[in-house]
Amino acid sequence: MNGATFLCRPQSQVLGDVGTALLQIKNARGLTLEDMGRDIGVSREMVAQYIAGEAEMGFTKWFRAKDVYPELEELIAETAADRAAKARQRALDLKPPRRRPA
Numbered sequence: 001m002n003g004a005t006f007l008c009r010p011q012s013q014v015l016g017d018v019g020t021a022l023l024q025i026k027n028a029r030g031l032t033l034e035d036m037g038r039d040i041g042v043s044r045e046m047v048a049q050y051i052a053g054e055a056e057m058g059f060t061k062w063f064r065a066k067d068v069y070p071e072l073e074e075l076i077a078e079t080a081a082d083r084a085a086k087a088r089q090r091a092l093d094l095k096p097p098r099r100r101p102a
Contacts, residue, residue, distance in 0.1 A: 021075035
């Protein structure tokens with residue numbers, strides 16, 4: 001056995017995906033580690049470990065995080081390919097053609 005797998009992914013990848021999702025939420029909402037720790041019920045150091053993929057969340061903390069940050073599950077479900085595709089996207093800033101006077 002090569003180690004535990006969850007959601008058809010190695011444990012380290014799941015921890016990394018959770019950390020990436022938490023970091024995206026932190027940045028999108030303009031939160032601090034203290035804010036997130038208060039929301040989830042852990043210290044700022046523990047949130048930093050979750051984001052770094054260095055610690056596992058217990059069930060209680062996981063469900064609390066899902067309640068506070070509903071987008072968490074969707075962000076985790078994104079594949080690495082999805083994230084890479086999003087990173088390559090550029091804004092399509094097309095200017096409509098000018099109308100000529102009739």
